[in-house]
Amino acid sequence: MSGLSAIVPIETETLGVRVYLQLREMLIAGQFAPGEKLTLRTLAAAIGTSPMPVRDALRQLMVDQAIELLPNRVFRVPLMSKSRFIELREIRIRMEGMAIEYAAERISAAELGEAAAFSAAFNAECDLHQPDPAKLIVLNKNLHFTLYRASRLPALLQIIEGLWTQIGPVLNLDVRSGSERITSKTPTKHHEAMIAALKVRDADSAKAALAADLRSASDYILQQNRLT
Incomplete structure (x- = not known):
């Protein structure tokens, strides 16, 4: 069981990185518009994963200043001044x-x-x-x-x-x-x-x-x- 337990975090981390990279590529390609709101369920369904890795990826993109979290807890592509x-x-x-x-x-x-x-x-x-x-x-x-x-x-x-x-x-x-x-x-x-x-x-x-x-x-x- 210890061997199996060690594998799970690696798979989870790999999925999270994959989702992050995919969303980042979509941002770079202009597939999201400035001010567009992003829902976890919609993105998860499009990517084919659960909401959790999508949430983690969006939070990482917040660190990158590519996504923002509104006061109502909705993720959004920032407007550009x-x-x-x-x-x-x-x-x-x-x-x-x-x-x-x-x-x-x-x-x-x-x-x-x-x-x-x-x-x-x-x-x-x-x-x-x-x-x-x-x-x-x-x-x-x-x-x-x-x-x-x-x-x-x-x-x-x-x-x-x-x-x-x-x-x-x-x-x-x-x-x-x-x-x-x-x-x-x-x-x-x-x-x-x-x-x-x-x-x-x-x-x-x-x-x-x-x-x-x-x-x-x-x-x-x-x-x-x-x-x-």
Whole structure:
């Protein structure tokens, strides 16, 4: 019995981590809107688990500042103010820029090829008459994090993941609304410039392309007047 008792906490912990990671990915992908209320039963049914690991995951996301608990004990995706959005954007430019700077020194040919493949797939999706926002969001995230992982700085990567978790519900508004940035392939131009700079180990140009990408997306979102 002692052996079985030792297994149960591991399984419980693994389930809790899995639920947390799944909810975090949903936040990053913008599948929850700012101000959206999240019920334990609905999330548990969608994920296929009991409410307890969902509650634990939401509490961890509160620590990440990605979820808040209202006075009536309801979990909610926080509303995003303009000032906080701009603050997070500036922090992202610096943190993600640092990752790109180190990636310029350390990225491999295989990682550059992987990033280029994501960029090409993003570009091809933009060419469609009705691009799939969900695909664009995943491709964009995969491209960025392929480059950030190439920095070989896991602590920095964790910080960047936390920033994306907080800003995700707002970050993808331009993609989901089929903005002019998507139809004109503005993100693709920045992605290609970033990859081209990394190929020649030009950290400054790669960081400039990243900053231009983040600022063009944030400028569009700010123009929509959907922040508090």
